[in-house]
Amino acid sequence: MQHPVIIGLAGGSGSGKTTVLRRIVKAIGSDKIALLDHDAYYRDLSHLPIEERSRFNFDHPDALETELLCHHLDRLQQGEIVEKPVYNFKTHTREERTTRVYPRPVVIVEGILVLAEDELRERMNIKIFVDAADDIRLMRRIRRDLEERGRTVDAVLRQYERTVRPMHLEFVEPSKRRADVIIPRGGHNQVAIQMVVARIELLLQHFQDHTAA
Numbered sequence: 001m002q003h004p005v006i007i008g009l010a011g012g013s014g015s016g017k018t019t020v021l022r023r024i025v026k027a028i029g030s031d032k033i034a035l036l037d038h039d040a041y042y043r044d045l046s047h048l049p050i051e052e053r054s055r056f057n058f059d060h061p062d063a064l065e066t067e068l069l070c071h072h073l074d075r076l077q078q079g080e081i082v083e084k085p086v087y088n089f090k091t092h093t094r095e096e097r098t099t100r101v102y103p104r105p106v107v108i109v110e111g112i113l114v115l116a117e118d119e120l121r122e123r124m125n126i127k128i129f130v131d132a133a134d135d136i137r138l139m140r141r142i143r144r145d146l147e148e149r150g151r152t153v154d155a156v157l158r159q160y161e162r163t164v165r166p167m168h169l170e171f172v173e174p175s176k177r178r179a180d181v182i183i184p185r186g187g188h189n190q191v192a193i194q195m196v197v198a199r200i201e202l203l204l205q206h207f208q209d210h211t212a213a
Helices: 017-028 066-077 134-148 151-176 189-213
Strands: 005-011 031-035 082-088 092-102 104-108 126-131 181-184
Touching: 005 017, 005 151, 005 189, 017 031, 017 189, 031 066, 031 092, 066 082, 066 104, 082 189, 104 126, 126 134, 126 151, 126 189, 181 189
Parallel strands: 005 104, 005 126, 031 104, 126 181
Antiparallel strands: 082 092
């Protein structure tokens, strides 16, 4: 069995990770990539009253069930299918349905905190941090939360001031030092993305040759 290439893709909220991810998938091929997005592993808050859920610190590592993500990553490495959770960001709960993820030659683990978690980093072959200016990230986050998560501008700004910015400074920004590659300007940095794609292709060939031997 071919050992998959494990890629960690981190960066602050609104840094451009999704654009970088799309460009990598387009270059490598969606049929070769399995995605484990850390956001899918937020802990279920259905046991809390609605008003308490909105005050929860979603930007702290403890808000995510990273141990389940690690388990799923290990199973994919062993060639097994996993059932990834589906998280509802409007109700802050996990849905009953899951997303089936099949083992692929490349597994991308994406999220703001994936490089801040030792147990995830030690499984990665390539660690990428997508960087962007704070004002750009905030504008992107406001637009995303309004369009995709049903939030108000006031709610987004309150959360940004209360938890997003402090947790970024405490956990996300320091994790940049753990990266093998830092991509400034996100998806607009074609040179950096091409270098990452070339490295992925080289590792794929190396693992394929090693398996064949």
